[in-house]
Amino acid sequence: MELKVLGQDGAAAAGGCASSGCGGSSDALAHLPEAIRAKVHNHPCYSEEAHHHYARMHVAVAPACNIQCHYCNRKYDCANESRPGVVSELLTPDQAVKKVMAVAANIPQMTVLGIAGPGDPLANPTRTLETFRQLSQKAPDIKLCVSTNGLALPAVVDELCQHNIDHVTITINCVDPDVWRQDLSLDLLEQPPDQGAQGRRDLD
Numbered sequence: 001m002e003l004k005v006l007g008q009d010g011a012a013a014a015g016g017c018a019s020s021g022c023g024g025s026s027d028a029l030a031h032l033p034e035a036i037r038a039k040v041h042n043h044p045c046y047s048e049e050a051h052h053h054y055a056r057m058h059v060a061v062a063p064a065c066n067i068q069c070h071y072c073n074r075k076y077d078c079a080n081e082s083r084p085g086v087v088s089e090l091l092t093p094d095q096a097v098k099k100v101m102a103v104a105a106n107i108p109q110m111t112v113l114g115i116a117g118p119g120d121p122l123a124n125p126t127r128t129l130e131t132f133r134q135l136s137q138k139a140p141d142i143k144l145c146v147s148t149n150g151l152a153l154p155a156v157v158d159e160l161c162q163h164n165i166d167h168v169t170i171t172i173n174c175v176d177p178d179v180w181r182q183d184l185s186l187d188l189l190e191q192p193p194d195q196g197a198q199g200r201r202d203l204d
Contacts, residue, residue, distance in 0.1 A: 042111055056112035059096035060087040061127045065119035066151050087118040093130040114145035122152035132163040
């Protein structure tokens, strides 16, 4: 399967932040409705221009995951590498909020706070939502984001909407379902077999 690289028009892409892989240029956002552009214009994950002027921060409050990707080895951490599923410091919601407030007080350009792991945030709904609840009250100007595989999203989407979260990223690790099945094992410890099978179909 050949995937076309968008935005290059046959020319060699420039490196670094000039490339289409680093945020989105204003042209890349031009097709979006004005309301959406207003939300992402100062979000460094979505806007190349914002990437140069605003800061983002992630807090690791979500250790559990509801799937097991074969490339994700969570048994150990190493200070000399960065891998999916591991983190050197796992925070409680209270610790995460305290850290965010301290960083925001010293770096006013910090406009975005995200939770993306080290597991799946929505597989840890109590920890994730408590962090968001406190931050939406104590720092309402900070944009709140969550990244998830989407399996648990239907169960918590209403509560996400209550906490000023307007950026939700659903990860797509593969575009070919057959390849994805080979790379994935669903964690069935807390799911009946029929739900596990449905979860695999949902991910397909």
